[in-house]
Amino acid sequence: xxxxxxxxxxxxxxxxxxxxxxxxxxxxxxxxxxxxxxxxxxxxxxxxxxxxxxxxxxxxxxxxxxxxxxxxxxxxxxxxxxxxxxxxxxxxxxxxxxxxxxxxxxxxxxxxxxxxxxxxxxxxxxxxxxxxxxxxxxxxxxxxxxxxxxxxxxxxxxxxxxxxxxxxxxxxxxxxxxxxxxxxxxxxxxxxxxxxxxxxxxxxxxxxxxxxxxxxxxxxxxxxxxxxxxxxxxxxxxxxxxxxxxxxxxxxxxxxxxxxxxxxxxxxxxxxxxxxxxxxxxxxxxxxxxxxxxxxxxxxxxxxxxxxxxxxxxxxxxxxxxxxxxxxxxxxxxxxxxxxxxxxxxxxxxxxxxxxxxxxxxxxxxxxxxxxxxxxxxxxxxxxxxxxxxxxxxxxxxxxxxxxxxxxxxxxxxxxxxxxxxxxxxxxxx
Numbered sequence: 001x002x003x004x005x006x007x008x009x010x011x012x013x014x015x016x017x018x019x020x021x022x023x024x025x026x027x028x029x030x031x032x033x034x035x036x037x038x039x040x041x042x043x044x045x046x047x048x049x050x051x052x053x054x055x056x057x058x059x060x061x062x063x064x065x066x067x068x069x070x071x072x073x074x075x076x077x078x079x080x081x082x083x084x085x086x087x088x089x090x091x092x093x094x095x096x097x098x099x100x101x102x103x104x105x106x107x108x109x110x111x112x113x114x115x116x117x118x119x120x121x122x123x124x125x126x127x128x129x130x131x132x133x134x135x136x137x138x139x140x141x142x143x144x145x146x147x148x149x150x151x152x153x154x155x156x157x158x159x160x161x162x163x164x165x166x167x168x169x170x171x172x173x174x175x176x177x178x179x180x181x182x183x184x185x186x187x188x189x190x191x192x193x194x195x196x197x198x199x200x201x202x203x204x205x206x207x208x209x210x211x212x213x214x215x216x217x218x219x220x221x222x223x224x225x226x227x228x229x230x231x232x233x234x235x236x237x238x239x240x241x242x243x244x245x246x247x248x249x250x251x252x253x254x255x256x257x258x259x260x261x262x263x264x265x266x267x268x269x270x271x272x273x274x275x276x277x278x279x280x281x282x283x284x285x286x287x288x289x290x291x292x293x294x295x296x297x298x299x300x301x302x303x304x305x306x307x308x309x310x311x312x313x314x315x316x317x318x319x320x321x322x323x324x325x326x327x328x329x330x331x332x333x334x335x336x337x338x339x340x341x342x343x344x345x346x347x348x349x350x351x352x353x354x355x356x357x358x359x360x361x362x363x364x365x366x367x368x369x370x371x372x373x374x375x376x377x378x379x380x381x382x383x384x385x386x387x388x389x390x391x392x393x394x395x396x397x398x399x400x401x402x403x404x405x406x407x408x409x410x411x412x413x414x415x416x417x418x419x420x421x422x423x424x425x426x427x428x429x430x
Contacts, residue, residue: 001194003028005082007107009039009072011265011335012124012159013088014049015170019195021057021070027082028072042256045363047334048163066193079114084122084191088159090265091125092338095273097292099128101135108136112143115152120179121187126270128277129211129366132156133180139327143169143297148180155179155188158213163265171197178202178209217270218288223257224267225291227281228298231259231430237306242419242429258380259430260417261302261340261393262295264329299340302430303347306389308412309427323387323407326394327367327375328357331418334361342371342391353389356381360398378415381405389413395420 001024009030010296017028038045040053054070061069071078079085089103104125107244111121121140123132130234137148146152155276157177175196179185189202203209231241241259248254262268271288278285307317329339341357348355356376364375376384378398387407392399395418404414404425414421416429423429 001191002083003027004082004084004086005079006086008088008090008125009035009110010090011046011163012042012050012089012161013086014039014046015161016086016088016124016159016195017070018049018053018057018369019170021060021068023194027078028070029074029079030072031074033074036072036074041116045250045334046163048161076110076114079111080116081201082114083116083118084120085111086124086157087114088124091127091273091406092265092423093269095270099273099276101127101131104131104136108139109143112140113143113408115140115146115389117127117146117151120153120184120188121253122157123155124157124159126158126213126217126266126273127156127210128214128273129207130277131210132206143396149353153180153184155184156209157188157192158216160216160235163335171195174198175200176203176209176212178204180206202293210211211274214270214274216290217266220257221262221267221271221295222287222291223255224260224262225294227257227259228262228430229294231298232294232301233415235301237349240429241311258419259298261329261344263338263340264335265337268292268295275289291373296340296343297429299343300347302344302391302415303351306348306391306413306415307351307353309415310389313411313413315411315413320353320388321384321386322348322353322355322389322391323381324348324355324357324390324391324393325359325399326396327357327362327371327373328394331395332361332391334363336367336370339371342373344391344393345373350377356387357385359394359396361396378402387412389415391417392421 003025004020005027006013007029010029017026020026057070061071087107089107091104092100094100141148142263160173175192177189177192177200179188189200191199234241249256271292275285275288310317327341328336345355358376358378367373367375386409390404413427416426419429
């Protein structure tokens, strides 16, 4: 197998690099020098990689005869010996909800400087249909001086990593593949078949593969927006949304979606990429964008509901203390990318409520850097005590074992966003 470089060593890139490292030599490239140092010491702060697998891959690199193993690097020169480059850098949105391709373009320009005849560049980062061939390939040609589909080739294979999920892992999820020529498409498909136990699906074109990724998460976003809108309606009716969903769920073809805060690196971002392309082509995507508006409104709804419940219990809102349990975008995972808990925190503060956040999974320095919030430890929150409201925002396993009364005053509002607490102690849930 050809030597591979995986560009970006985060939640997607690291598991991918380690999977290939059992078959060939892999350079895990990242511009974060601290991250590279940690990985070469066998430390993965994302907790996505098995420590034993990472250590073994590092040892193989150092002790094998050059046929397999893993090494992390931030040195451009290390990439020159590779023949296949897989790009897994972030593709976020900006403050106007438009695609932010700066990381993707930067990685592409970098690869253009080391690209050789016969090399293949495969993109896994989520993009809109056409981005690989219309945005990235021209950069590769310009930087390398090579001709696309003559001197070098491209492919797209959308990542399907589910952070924190130890059951549905890289190897157990079918992988969509594609290539810029029929022969390259087959080569890329065979490449991934080496590591994907669930098998692959070879798409007929790069654009089809790109679109497949965009609609996966747009579909989930729209479905969740529907049940979130139901939660807004049923709150006014005065009935519990979870009870309604439990009743409706007894029909065989009812889809079991739950209401909640929709954040993370995919579901709350990818629909904007698809919408961006649609608008470019003169079509306004009503369903996709209306779903986004509903989901983006949930944090404000929860904050306003908490405040109303406090008023009903004669709790003074201004100066009240709130404790938010969790800031990661999902349970039992350290990923804080695009978490909507930050919006909930901001909404409560706008009402004059002093909100503290605890999360044993999140990196406190990362939270402070990304969102300007200081996480409290669980012990600090207990010592502080006297909270007027407690909000279960993320159902980490640690929180499910806690006695919430240790944080609270006698008169307190408990809001359960995740629907995991004993209903006897809950004032409302989404």
